[in-house]
Amino acid sequence: xxxxxxYLASLLLFVCLAVAGCDAPPEEAATNGEPPPTAAEPPTSAxxxxxxxxxxxxxxxEASPRASRSFFGPHTFPPAGFAAYGIVAFxxxxxxxxxxxxxxxxRAYIAALPSPGELSVPPQAQMVTVWPxxxxxxxxxxxxxxxxxxxxxxAVDGYHxxxxxxxxxxxxxxxxxxGDGPFLLAWAPPSAQGEPDAPVxxxxxxxxxxxxxxxxRFRRWRSDIETQPELWRNGWSVEGLRLVVRAxxxxxxxxxxxxxxx
Numbered sequence: 267x268x269x270x271x272x273y274l275a276s277l278l279l280f281v282c283l284a285v286a287g288c289d290a291p292p293e294e295a296a297t298n299g300e301p302p303p304t305a306a307e308p309p310t311s312a313x314x315x316x317x318x319x320x321x322x323x324x325x326x327x328e329a330s331p332r333a334s335r336s337f338f339g340p341h342t343f344p345p346a347g348f349a350a351y352g353i354v355a356f357x358x359x360x361x362x363x364x365x366x367x368x369x370x371x372x373r374a375y376i377a378a379l380p381s382p383g384e385l386s387v388p389p390q391a392q393m394v395t396v397w398p399x400x401x402x403x404x405x406x407x408x409x410x411x412x413x414x415x416x417x418x419x420x421a422v423d424g425y426h427x428x429x430x431x432x433x434x435x436x437x438x439x440x441x442x443x444x445g446d447g448p449f450l451l452a453w454a455p456p457s458a459q460g461e462p463d464a465p466v467x468x469x470x471x472x473x474x475x476x477x478x479x480x481x482x483r484f485r486r487w488r489s490d491i492e493t494q495p496e497l498w499r500n501g502w503s504v505e506g507l508r509l510v511v512r513a514x515x516x517x518x519x520x521x522x523x524x525x526x527x528x
Contacts, residue, residue: 331495333393365422387446
């Protein structure tokens with residue numbers, strides 16, 4: 267009788283499942299009667315990536331300062347667009363007995379200093395040393411001469427004395443300049459020339475004699491410009507120039523390089 271009842275219950279369950287979709291009775295846990303493990307929760311979504319920090323602004327590297335040289339006509343003084351400016355100033359025009367000395371100075375000037383166009387930095391990063399000539403057209407022609415030293419005959423014959431004397435007279439407002447020159451006179455910035463009491467740097471090359479003497483001084487001028495731009499790039503550095511003056515005095519004598527302050 268008990269077996270028949272079990273058989274009848276199984277049959278009813280089968281019919282229920284097949285016809286009515288009844289829920290099956292809960293299965294016992296497979297292990298010692300414990301409830302079955304719950305399904306693992308789906309993984310939470312990863313947090314959105316954080317935005318990258320803004321890129322730091324990078325300033326372009328400042329151009330390396332350089333020394334240059336140029337022929338300029340009388341209408342371009344002081345030259346605009348340069349960080350500082352110097353001039354090769356003779357106190358007189360060349361005469362027959364001095365013409366070769368002037369040519370020697372010119373050749374040394376060209377040998378030691380590159381033209382602005384030969385440099386990879388803009389004029390704003392250059393201290394230009396100028397040889398003044400009588401006309402702008404002559405200046406442009408001299409800058410095109412190849413080889414450059416062939417320009418020296420015309421550069422000497424066409425030297426513009428009034429420009430040189432104007433620079434000498436301004437420098438001499440503080441101290442008298444004596445000697446045959448040439449004098450290297452420099453202002454920083456160029457617009458300072460003409461201002462009352464503007465500081466000026468003065469190199470007296472009167473005692474140089476040979477081509478080697480002049481080349482040596484122009485090279486030293488170039489080296490101090492390029493290796494110590496803090497001396498001139500934002501106007502003169504008085505303390506720094508005092509050390510340079512002392513170094514020139516040790517090498518060439520006590521009166522060759524002077525800095526006359528305001």
